[in-house]
Amino acid sequence: MLRSVVGTRYVTPLRAGGSLPGLVEADDDGLYVVKFRGAGQGVKALVAEIIVGEIARALGLLVPDLVLVEIDAELGRAEPDPEVQELITGSAGVNCGIDFLPGSFDYNPGVADSIAPDVAAAVVWLDALTTNVDRTPRNPNMLVWHGRTWLIDHGAALYQHHGARPLAERAREPFPMIADHVLLPVASSVADADERLAALLDEAAIARVVALVPDDWLGPDPDGARVSYVAYLTARLAAPRGFVAEAEAARVA
Ligand SMILES: Nc1ncnc2c1ncn2[C@@H]1O[C@H](COP(=O)(O)OP(=O)(O)OP(=O)(O)O)[C@@H](O)[C@H]1O
Ligand SMILES: [Mg+2]
Numbered sequence: 605m606l607r608s609v610v611g612t613r614y615v616t617p618l619r620a621g622g623s624l625p626g627l628v629e630a631d632d633d634g635l636y637v638v639k640f641r642g643a644g645q646g647v648k649a650l651v652a653e654i655i656v657g658e659i660a661r662a663l664g665l666l667v668p669d670l671v672l673v674e675i676d677a678e679l680g681r682a683e684p685d686p687e688v689q690e691l692i693t694g695s696a697g698v699n700c701g702i703d704f705l706p707g708s709f710d711y712n713p714g715v716a717d718s719i720a721p722d723v724a725a726a727v728v729w730l731d732a733l734t735t736n737v738d739r740t741p742r743n744p745n746m747l748v749w750h751g752r753t754w755l756i757d758h759g760a761a762l763y764q765h766h767g768a769r770p771l772a773e774r775a776r777e778p779f780p781m782i783a784d785h786v787l788l789p790v791a792s793s794v795a796d797a798d799e800r801l802a803a804l805l806d807e808a809a810i811a812r813v814v815a816l817v818p819d820d821w822l823g824p825d826p827d828g829a830r831v832s833y834v835a836y837l838t839a840r841l842a843a844p845r846g847f848v849a850e851a852e853a854a855r856v857a
Contacts, residue, residue, distance in 0.1 A: 606654070606816050608672045609634065609701065614679050617688055623649065623759065624691055627704060630673060636701035638673050639759060642694030647821045648766060649759035650700040655833060656734045656758035657702075658813040663730060663801050665723070666754045672818060673701035698820050702756060711746035711753055713786050719746075719753045721792035722800075727755065728855070729797040732782045732847040733840055736761035744786045762833075771832045775839035779847055783854040794852040798845065807838045 609630035618625045623643040628636050641647050657667045680692025711718060719727075727746075731739050738760035739745050745757035764774045782788075791797075814833045819826040840847060 606670055606672050608674065608698075609636070610674045611636075611638065611676070611679055611699075614683060614688075614692060617685070621757075624688070626688070626692070628673060628675075628679075628701070630671075630701070634671075635704040635706070636671060636673055637704055637756075638675070639700040639702070640675070640691050640695035641697060641699050641821070642691055645759055646766075648762075651765070651817050651821050651833075652734075652760070652762045653700045653702070653758050654817050655813055655837075656730070656736060656761040657755070658816055659734065659805070659810070659837075660727075660730050660755050660758075662809055662813065663726060663804055665726060665730065666752055668703035668705055668754060668756065671701040671703070673699045675699050698818050705747055705749040705754060708747040708749035708754070711744045711748055711786075713741050713744060713789075718748045718751070719787065719790065721790060722797065723753070724787040724791035725794050725797035726801060727787050728782070728785050728791050728794050728851050729801050729848065730755075731761070731785060732779060732794070732851040733837070733845075734758070734761040735763050735779050735781075737763055737781045737784075739786050740784045741786045746786075762836075764836075765833075772835040772839060775836045776846060779850060782847070782851045783857070785851075785854070788851075788855045791855055794848055794855055798848045802841065802843075802845065805841055807834065810834050810837045810841075 611628045613629040615627040628638045660667045677693040677696040680689045683689040747754045822829040
């Protein structure tokens, strides 16, 4: 289970984020970057945050702690900005919180050395597996904190779940967008990363991660939705993994 906290104070919006995430203090005295359920990206972006963030963690990559944040509509009452107020009042209930990394700065592709080549290859492998379109030079979605690179912002991953067709049917579709990945120029072999990483994930591991998503975000049939996420990711993981060949071809191109 993910830890649950209650939001006690809305501190400030993070204007850099397209979904207008906010910094929220919680009843455990922690500070969290909250992705709001009422944001334009919809609740599926929160599902992707949890599934992809926790898969990354299972692969040994650095991801800030993820928590569920209970938001009371009252929390927005004093907000002067009507856009923020509407977002908070429209997000009453369970939201996604990411542990705030104080003093971190955005990963800059021009600055070398903040990520090792094999770790970069692992991130490419993760993003290819989970069809993450949001780790580009324009929008790297990584933070450097205490000299190490942390992964954030997985809300745009699993993009096929926004479509009308059943997810599991789409598991073997190509993912050419991997060619835009910010880490391709600094990554070592994605095929070698595959040998290390594929062994860490199986259907049971995927199911454990998918089980962390609250029912509330999964529509009228949460268990059915979980089955389809597990089937989708398990099918992507089945050998031969087309996403690995695709990512490796983009890397050497
Ligand atoms: N855990 C964190 N600790 C510190 N800063 C963070 C954290 N999470 C996000 N930020 C800051 O907030 C910005 C926006 O966060 P994030 O990328 O998750 O939001 P978003 O709305 O999905 O953004 P976009 O769609 O524009 O990429 C980040 O670029 C980063 O500067
Ligand atoms: Mg972002």
